[in-house]
Amino acid sequence: MNTSxxxxxxxxxxxSATLQIIAxxxxxxxxxxxxxxxxxxxxxxxxxxxxxxATFPCH
Amino acid sequence: MLFRNxxxxxxxxxxxxxxxxxxMQAFSTSKIIYAAEKYEIEEAADDHHAxxxxxxxxxxxxxxxxxxxxxxxxxxxxxxxxxxxGHSLLLTSFMAxxxxxxxKPEITWRSGLIIGIGGYLSFYxxxxxxxxxxxxxxxxxxxxxxxxxxxxxxxxTIIGLSVLYLAPNASKLLGLVLIVIPxxxxxxxxxxHGFLNQDPSAVxxxxxxxxxxxxxxxGVNLVYWLVIGLFSGLxxxxxxxxxRNGFALS
Numbered sequence: 001m002n003t004s005x006x007x008x009x010x011x012x013x014x015x016s017a018t019l020q021i022i023a024x025x026x027x028x029x030x031x032x033x034x035x036x037x038x039x040x041x042x043x044x045x046x047x048x049x050x051x052x053x054a055t056f057p058c059h
Numbered sequence: 060m061l062f063r064n065x066x067x068x069x070x071x072x073x074x075x076x077x078x079x080x081x082x083m084q085a086f087s088t089s090k091i092i093y094a095a096e097k098y099e100i101e102e103a104a105d106d107h108h109a110x111x112x113x114x115x116x117x118x119x120x121x122x123x124x125x126x127x128x129x130x131x132x133x134x135x136x137x138x139x140x141x142x143x144x145g146h147s148l149l150l151t152s153f154m155a156x157x158x159x160x161x162x163k164p165e166i167t168w169r170s171g172l173i174i175g176i177g178g179y180l181s182f183y184x185x186x187x188x189x190x191x192x193x194x195x196x197x198x199x200x201x202x203x204x205x206x207x208x209x210x211x212x213x214x215x216t217i218i219g220l221s222v223l224y225l226a227p228n229a230s231k232l233l234g235l236v237l238i239v240i241p242x243x244x245x246x247x248x249x250x251x252h253g254f255l256n257q258d259p260s261a262v263x264x265x266x267x268x269x270x271x272x273x274x275x276x277x278g279v280n281l282v283y284w285l286v287i288g289l290f291s292g293l294x295x296x297x298x299x300x301x302x303r304n305g306f307a308l309s
Binding site: 017018020021023024025027028029031032034035036037041042045046047048049050051052053054055056057058059 | 061065069084089092122123125134135137138141142153155182183186187190192197205209
């Protein structure tokens with residue numbers, strides 16, 4: 001009984017950890033998209049030199 | 060909470076790596092970009108045919124752009140910190156995920172450094188094979204086509220390297236196949252390689268700058284990725300509190 005409770009806890013813990021990692025990965029992608037790919041003039045001009053140096057496709 | 064701890068790890072790493080990246084750029088790649096841009100401006104003064112192009116370019120950036128000097132460098136630093144935050148967040152998430160699923164590698168600065176090299180291979184080396192670093196004023200293929208190839212190449216290189224590291228020996232070949240596929244498909248290229256300014260002296264100068272830019276970006280991005288990896292590993296070791304069962308809850 002005790003063992004099974006522990007197993008359930010560990011499983012739910014690991015699912016939640018996976019979801020948290022997926023969430024942080026998604027935030028990373030949104031940030032990188034915003035700095036690297038956003039086509040608004042303001043975003044492009046502000047990040048221009050960084051985009052070229054990090055070799056994002058630009059222009 | 061794992062979510063918060065990964066964010067904190069990326070935040071501190073981004074401050075260090077982003078400021079370092081901005082500083083390295085100010086002394087190398089940015090100088091080359093400024094030098095290449097001079098040929099865009101001279102184009103308008105010297106050549107009537109090129110005037111339309113120059114006006115169009117001016118119109119394009121009419122909205123707002125940082126003033127040359129402190130303001131422009133400041134925005135570059137800001138963008139660099141954001142990029143570093145994104146990269147470190149991705150690297151730390153990746154490290155946490157494979158530790159959680161495969162129990163390796165241990166979360167330390169050494170593992171971080173090795174994954175950082177993987178980042179350099181995926182984000183820099185793999186992409187420049189198809190899309191060499193460009194100075195402003197280079198003729199290029201359709202932007203969206205390049206963005207799609209660039210993103211696909213990074214994703215497949217990351218998955219390919221992960222397969223090489225994690226999969227049993229019999230399946231490692233699959234990793235190599237994944238890494239090679241984008242290069243078999245091939246990056247989108249313009250019909251002819253060249254520069255918007257076709258004045259022979261400008262072409263010669265821009266070709267030299269293009270060569271310098273390749274070397275500068277190779278060095279800057281290598282140092283940057285090593286630092287991203289090193290500090291992501293170091294801070295993840297401190298904040299993620301990994302143990303045999305996964306991650307500590309608090």
